[in-house]
Amino acid sequence: MLQTSGAFKENAAGAMADAGLQRALARSKPQFAKKRLAAVEKLPEFEALREAAKNIKNHAIANLDFYLEAYAAAVEASGGVVHWCATAEDARRAVLNICRAAGAETVTKGKSMVTEEIGLNDYLEANGITPVETDLGEYILQLRHESPSHIIAPAFHLNREDWEASFRKSHTDLPPNRVFGERRDILTEARGKLREKFLAADVGITGANFLIAETGSSVIVTNEGNGDLTQTLPRVHVVVTSIEKVVPTIEDTLTLLRVLARSATGQDMSVYTTFSTGGRRPGDPDGPEEYHVVLLDNGRSGMVGTEFQDMLRCIRCAACMNHCPVYGAVGGHAYGSTYPGPMGAVLTPMLVGVEVSAHLPNASTFCGKCESVCPVKIPLPGLMRHWREREFERHLTPATMRYGLGLWAFFARRPLLYRLGTRAAALALGWLGRRSSRFSWLPLAGAWTKTRDFPAPEGDTFFAQYAARQKALGQKSVGQKAVGQ
């Protein structure tokens, strides 16, 4: 996708002024938190499962080279092919080669953030192959030429009238005066349209939520069943996925599944959780004849052994963005990256470079909610802080901010000077503002006072007041002692 993370501030201002987006956010945002909480409260073991989930992913990453090799060997033993791809370009080319070898004209796609990350659709189209998104949310975004604004609810930013308008514009073979009385009518029309696509496709592309080293299986989780139709009906199934998704066993996967749906949609379990292992077996009446795994690195191996290693635990549930006050205010597109919200703020600088995405780790109030709901306990605010440090070290912070911080640090290291300075400022501001007791404009704080008043200090600084009070108390207690004796 087009990277616009560098324009986060402008994007955010635009998002705040977008009435349709604000309506969509206000409607949907509180639902996720409420549903997650209800699902978690019904399962007494949830905290224990979170801890187990964290440990499973840590174990897998600490032995990632071993488990990837074991996984690849198991895939090959079941008749599948693994395509190791260091870069996004490698992965795009691997998919294209598979499609060309299959003589594919159209490919259906299940929802996959990794294919968004590598910009697969545009690449296939440029090479004469038509990709068709089959997840309902991804389908309408493809019609509208938009990117997802949420990692599990891609059309989070759209309202019903947007759906109706897009369907009328795109499905021109249907009567133009048809009525969309309910949401169901929109769904039914999409189902009919996509059924034809499922049956016509030569290749089906899905993502994977987990890869299992023990069996060589890929696992997808959907509610619609589109991923299953995508991987069952065409002659070739391609799994486009990334290296950190491998876990050792089925049992490890089951534990992760128990925290995934609850954290994501507040369901106990998604409707379809499907384990795929290789292509069609002798005697199988259906299923794909070929099974390929395009296994992408794209910067992830570079996170191993760094302070960002914890991020490789992420299972893409979206709980962090569902609970984030910044995401809730501006939505996903403002982030200008494939992955929005807190997890995106940590992952994006790794994938595209901190130079172009330095705003993202700063777009946080550090309220800590994301870390508290993360099913694999990723310390997201801490990781964003690491990016801020790197940004500062690499002189990517604006000059005024650097000088300001430098000035502050000078005084902060000299407490006496700091107290004298702040006391002088407080007394001066208090005297200057003695009439109205507030300022509507202050030098060097124009941005702050543009939207609110700055209250004038009343009386002395805390330290001065504290010192005075201690002194008075000391005299009093000395006096009492004298009486007691």
Add this chain to the structure above:
Amino acid sequence: MSRAAILGAIQRGLKRGPLPVDQRAMLTGRMLAHPRHVVPMRGQLDQAGRVAMFAAYVEREFGTVARLRSYADVPGAVALYLAQQNVAPALVVSPHPDLQSIAFSDAPMLSVRFGTALPSDAVCLTQAFAGVAETGTLMLPSGPTRPTSNNLLPDNALVVVAAERIVASYEDAFDLLRAAQKMPRNVMLVTGPSRSADIEQTLELGAHGPRRLHVLIIDGEG
């Protein structure tokens, strides 16, 4: 080329070369033993309790349940359900021996075909390998007697599961599967009928998979 580069980068990050033989053996041992982690207590009941919990969760997830004494009751239950839903009494049945032995001729109004579903089929009857009480989940592995298309294409999915195959947890279901065969090409865990909340985050049933899921639990003669 990419393979060596990726594995090399991981090993550099982990500050070590390939794992020594003893550690590889330990990790292989962990995969072979595939230990369980925390398993929720809630499904761990006697069979009657498990079946009741399974049925309750299927219904909570917008499925419906009928409890039958034996396979002989299946044709009548299917005919009744289709009549209630106002759906034509024609169905494709998965070629599983338990389903093939059902005397569908007892319900002459039903038009039955054994095999793999086509896009034109509106109703399908399949046989679950197991049920999971924990969340009302069906385990549907692929194989010659269980075409995957039958779980997906028809609007109405009717699934038979034997009460004795309803277990407490996903782990228990996979233990049964491991004991029966090697990992099938496809294993679906299905919890309720197909749905989407992509339009305004509001739930609508019947996205791409079946709009209705009706589970027939065979309780057995005992």
